[in-house]
Amino acid sequence: QRTDVVVGLVLEPPHLDPTSNAAAAIDEVVYANVFEGLTRFGPNGDILPALAESWDVAEDGLTYRFMLHDGVTFHDGSAMTADDVVFSLDRARADDSVNAQKFLFADIAEVTAEDDTTVVVTLDQPNGNFLFNMAWGDAVIVAPESAETNTTDPVGTGPFRFADWRQGDSVTIERNPDYWGEPVQLERATFRFIADPTAAFAAMMAEDVDTFPVYPAPETLSILDADPRFEAIVGTTEGETILAMNNRREPLDDVRVREAIVHAIDRQEIIDGAMFGYGTPIGTHFAPHHPAYVDLLDLSAHDPQRSRELLAEAGVEGLTLSLALPPPVYARRGGEIIAAQLRAVGIETEIVNVEWAQWLEQVFGNGDFDLTVISHTEPLDIEIYGRDDYYFGYAAPSFLAIWDELNETLDPDARNALLGDLQRDIAENYVNVYLFQLAKAGVQNVDLEGMWVNAPTQATDLTGAYWAR
């Protein structure tokens, strides 16, 4: 019976502190393994208690009392108390904070320690998402002594503790013998960083790696799955992959032109061509596995004839648009297919492959683009359509009105109905082309059990993993 596992990850984390960098690779190593927050995501996206054993919410929805577990220690041996929670939350929302998701803490008015194991958080306004927010990797609890050194020597409360980081190659974590909860079954886990898709395939085939939770080469997944040694595990993610359009720019500010583009796109061809069939078509910016999801695919059926008519109607001819493509394969391959599909309705595209840094500055930061392909991986992020300064520039009054109503609503069913309205609003206004929900296409050794199937957040939770043989 093996007690160690080698996990393949595509990207190496820049460092290991989840509270000061947006890189998903950090969470993929440390989330739930090394660091814990008050709450946490479960395998299917539900919010579970973590360091907080339980909590009370006041009637007005403004005060949260968290009861912490007893006898929790950090990996350096010091006790985890309410003061550490206060420190962590205050640090994240401070003026000079470099937390990448500061909005998670935006509604917090005050955090106080009632006693060693009780923390009270007061909000400025009710926030239905607060417990969800506290489950993010960016909201984990850290100790004041080690907060600054977590980048290279992470000290958390999790069931694994950091053992070794071989820059550029791997990070190793090992079982924390003093864990407060149920001990994990694995003795140690090694995360290896393999960006090259071919190398990833070779590493699996050579059994140098036991699992790739997010396998970078969908084209070879079927081969691995057919091999009796391995199995493919396909689940869902929170990544809505869209062809974003610059709603501010001519002629994309004309809804007819946007609709024309939407009808020019054949989603299935993109899913097949770029992702080799892995992915679920979406008709709006919402995860299909979410209870509030509304199927709006009919609004945007593939209909090139309609596209041409709409373009004619809008009086647009000989249109040439730039198409910025960041590095992931869904964008690069998908973009090529999109370009061909647009050409079929008479829209020429000029493909510009960009790096992430460039995409962030040029497209995301400065809004300097016509079209781009991107996957929005944050959970429940339809909110971005209400941001005035967001890169695709929608923020229509119709949307904002529903949004405000939603924020004041606490009843779950009513909330779901409003979320449906939001989805319909952006779909009917053809803000972007909603392509597909990114699949979590992973592969693993058949004997490895207890890994997550879905990815409600980007994490490699190994707490339940074990070897069947």
Add this chain to the structure above:
Amino acid sequence: MTRFLLCRTISLLASLLVASLVIFLVLEVLPGDPARFMLGLNTSPEALAALREQLGLTAPLPARYLGWLAGMAVGDFGISYTYRVPVADLIVERLWVSLPLALYALTLSTLIAIPVGVLAAANRNGLIDFSAMGLTQIGIALPNFWFAMLLVLAFAVNLRWFSSGGFPGWQDPGAAVRALTLPAIALALPQASILARVMRSSLIDTLDEDYVRTARAKGLTRGQALWRHALRNALIPVVTIMGLQFSFLLAGAIIIENVFYLPGLGRLAFQAISARDLIVVRSVVMILVFAVITITFLVDIAYALIDPRLRRRAP
């Protein structure tokens, strides 16, 4: 000799200074902001500003350049933006992979190239020569990532003799050498092909020299004349190429490092460029430039060792 060394050192320093300025300026015009890269899509402007301040990105250009230079002079390359560790540590760690890999590949390539080149030259226009040179032509023509991939498929995936990539560290030297073997072969083959061709043509040239005929007139056999007289003379261009190759192997291995996911210097630079970790990029490039210049310097000295005519350039 001291004069020679002094002159070389001054020109070396001048080159490095020019190089540092070029690198610094080039990286300044590179679009992309490290702070934004680190904080991602959902960040707030205040967090961005705070991080920029923390990283020292707000200081004026000349101040940053001079600060960097002054730091380098005392071996302090600064703190990596993304990794948050001293750049020097990062580089040293990567060098422990890149340097052995380059040396391994160079050794392999030399061990293959010199005998092949010598054999081919000794049997000029013969069957051995023809087939060896044909093979070297193919070796040169292979795109290296393609060849590397074929190696992985054959030796790691099918035969399972080697691991498909990665680097286990030097605690277990045997495993480390095994991990570097396939990458070294992938790197060495094209270099060996080039080197073998240089060796052959250089040896053919020297075999035509008068002193080889003199040696034969003394009663040396063809082989003795080749071995004792021609070979050492033929090594001079070979050493030049080896010097160039070493610097290439040190810096140009990015692609091979990617295919074998090795934590080498080239990949560090590549990753740092995409993360806009400019402080790492410029330090790595600087180190590589420094390495190349130093190697050129060493090759000059190697010349002097091989060739007495160069030993006393100036009294």
Add this chain to the structure above:
Amino acid sequence: MRVAPSLIIGAVLSLAFVVMALVSLVWTPFDVTALAVGNRLVPPGDAHWLGTDHFGRDIFSMILVGARTSIAVALVAVGVGMVIGVPLGLTAASRAGSWFDDLIMRGNDLVFAFPALIIAILITAIFGPGAINAIIAIGIFNIPVFARLTRGAALSLWTRDFILAARLAGKGRARISLEHILPNVSNTLLVQATIQFSLAILAEAGLAYVGLGAQPPVPSWGRMLAEAQTMIALAPHVALVPGLAIVSTVLGLNLFGDGLRDLFDPRLQRGPA
């Protein structure tokens, strides 16, 4: 004069390469920009002689058009190197030992000292990826190659008596460089150009591997090969065909260059005594 078999093989392969590029101008079996995802990864057969790629495009057509891209990239990259490098080398040689010569040569050494691939990545990071920027990146590193080669060859010519004779005729350095030095180094340059040409094709493939070569939808052998990497287990022909195209073309050009060198070699050339 006996022509070496390697020269013939090289010439044939190089010619095939050029012919492919020319043919692609007037005819390809299929449209290389038309995707047919349903028809992807078809093995070589009657309809598609060399099969189809992961988007269902006809590989044979892409190879034809890719030859054109390769020629364009390599030609311009070598052109950049020659147009800048050769005059620099000629001027440096005509003023050997002067500060100008020193400056050019130190500058050359410096360019040589920079890690080529990293600089290429930087250049494309600054200007964006694409064929033009790949050309610039490859071209920059061709400049010192040609400058050095030209200078070396020119220097040995400057010591020859016929240069003295030209000076006796009252001709200046620039004029001598053009009238006497340049024609006499042209063989050497031609041979080196062939070799740099093949290296440029390989370099483009390397850049394409890191995603920086010619950009879609323009087919390029390097990108075809890079994109086909992961498909090799699925449909080997997708990776083998562009690989073989590159190998045989580079091989052909190298053999051709070597053959030319032998042909021009003064030791093998014998005028009447």
Add this chain to the structure above:
Amino acid sequence: MSLVTVEGVTLSIGDTPVLNGVSLEIAPGEVLGLVGESGSGKSMTALSVLKLLPVGARVAGQIAFDGRDIIAASEREMVALRGDEIGMIFQEPMTALNPLMTIGDQVAETARIHTRVGRSEARALAKAMLERVGLPHDRIAHTRYPHELSGGQRQRVGIAMAVVLRPKLLIADEPTTALDVTTQAQILDLLRGLVRDEGMALMLITHDLAVVAGMADSIAVMDKGVVVERGTVLEVLQAPRNAYTKKLIAASTHVPVRQRGKQGGALLEVEGLCKDYALPRTSLFGPHETMRAVDHVSFTIKAGESVGLVGESGSGKSTLARAILGLETVTAGHVLLKGQAVHAAGRAAFATLRDMQMVFQDPYGSFDPRQKVGRLVAEPLHLLGSGAPKGAALEGRVDSALKAVGIEPGMADRYIHEFSGGQRQRIAIARALIIEPALIVLDEAVSAIDVSVRAQILDLLADLGDRLGHAYLFISHDLGVVRAITDRVLVMAGGKIVEAGPTADVLERPAHAYTKTLVAAAPRLAG
């Protein structure tokens, strides 16, 4: 009983026949001079005896050495023979030694290969032999490398290497051609002594009949791969029977007929001319050390006069010539041509070059191989600037210049490699003539060409001088040539002119010590 017998040896390399039934004999202790013009097959004959022929060579016939059949001998037997029983010295002392091996080791190597002696013993042998050839260890350390020796010293090392095991036969292929006369005399002396003391046979290959005359017992004359005449030195030189031999001897002693030209006033005035070359700096900030190649040289050449300049290698002759022509900056002094300064600022040299042209030593290297002869010959017309003839006028100039040197004008659109050495030198003269200069400087213009051609060129120069009346500055290390063609001679040593005067006077009754050694060292044919 002869040591070496070569009988009807035929040799071809590839498809070209090189030797065609060569026969000769050398007895022990005998010196055979093998003479002939370039390409006649002298070297190939010698290499056949050693079986060190180039790849692709096929030999037929008989070669016997000391009773052994060389043609049939295996490579192993030959290896044992070479260096031990047959030693060989080559022409080029500069390239015949391995630059990366000390001279002591190179000499010792011969011994180590053939005898079972140890390293130190071989060194001792080498040391003794190097001393014997005039390189005692205390003056020239045997741990030196070849580049630290002069040409003559290197040739001594070559000889030591060849004779360290006291071979029965020594083959010397043009051992002195690359050396200047004084050194040549020393080396020939050394060889003569070795042959006498060790009793070995010597095959001395040379193109210079005068050298053979002083050294050899017998002579074999080769022409186009055939030995056309054999006999004792006296027989052959005094009473040659073969037509080719006669021609060769005549050419070697040829004196062109010249009328003493009508001389005019001063054409070229050189005054206090100095030329320094910078040596590499010895300390970083110290001044350059300099080497004075031309040291306060002053002389005058009158219009129509033919002046010789002699001196050994490195004495500064070529530097002086280049300085006169304005191709080289000068350190001090001035040069006036027709009263006009050559080294004045601006494009002065451009102006004076119209009246002054030069012919170089190497008839091939002085032409751009990529231009046609017509264009090459016309090149100096560039000096006329906008007044240069064009079109038909230009062609006319080229034609008449070529005609003047006896080249068919129709050949103007050939390339230079399509001409023989002698023709090339004529074309070089045509190029100098085309602009009708008052002075032609010839730097070793006939040194590289065969004697028979040399005679023609000298005739041509004499004739042209008489007809067109230009002055010559004739630089040569060959006193015979200088004697034949000049009125006055300047002797140069160490950058200075040590003696000057009418040619006959200086060469017959040298006053300066240096001139005396020079004259004494020069081999003479007609004694």
